[in-house]
Amino acid sequence: MSTPDRSKYRPCVGTMMINAAGEAFVGKRIDNREGDWWQMPQGGVDDGEDLVEAMLRELGEETGVAPDHLQVVHQMEGELFYDLPPELHGKLWGGKYVGQRQAWFLVRFTGDDSDINLEAHKHPEFCEWKWVEPDLLPELIVPFKRDVYQRVVDDFKSRL
Template sequence: MTEDYTALPYRPCVGVMLVNAAGRVFVGQRIDTRERAARGESVSGEGDAWQMPQGGIDEGEELRAAALRELFEETGVTADLVQVIAETAEEYFYDLPPELLGRLWKGRFRGQRQKWLLMRFTGDDSHVDLNAHDPAEFAEWKWADAETLPDLIVPFKKRVYRQVLDEFRPLI
């Protein structure tokens, strides 16, 4: 029996492009990606995939509050160490690949609809703590050149990363 996932809604989500003083962008390697790679598994060619902090928006939660919460949960970076520079003009959407449909988010969503915030990191690398929240989401992190972002992300999110990069490029 084939399920029709096109009727499912998109999960409301916020993403954070965190840039340092040198204009490099924070990316983390998801723990679950590393664990699947260690077992020889891959989802949609994710391989050595990295991503910017992102996560769901809780019901009734304001966008900026959700972004700061997700940023802290995934990186340990607190609100006093960032300046919000911009927000994407519109939401960006992506669909999950077939092998993840019905598995992620208890099968309630077909993908995500995302608003992104550009934030300037004013702290130093010692302020990043991937274990600030349990469970941790990232196994490793690094600063990456903004132009390499689409090459670092899983294939099904590349279009969104290109759109976010295009919108924020002049402000980075």
């Protein structure tokens, strides 16, 4: 299989944040309240930004979790790509990208649930959150991201 043209995919980081019980954090997106889709924290990488810095920034913005409550366990090798469904082409990210290319991290959350604050950022992304068994993650995400989530679960499974 050939590698997609990286310039057509938005650079992004994704994070599987797990608690002491090995459960993964998922949030329900504010912009999709009517659907029952849940996702792990993810977001764009700014120009010149280090991937670990981007991951910690995005995780802080989306969950309110401070870096001192996190331990980076593993970074997946390479990037995972996904395409937006045709109905979303041209509607996100100024129409510049056809999907995202993601660097994925596994981090251990060492804080208490009270350290999670979905309203920590001025533009919250999630309206609800919960801990789930990692094997359930592919079932919870929107269909066009399922393959990525399965690959993340498979890669991180031995490190949970």
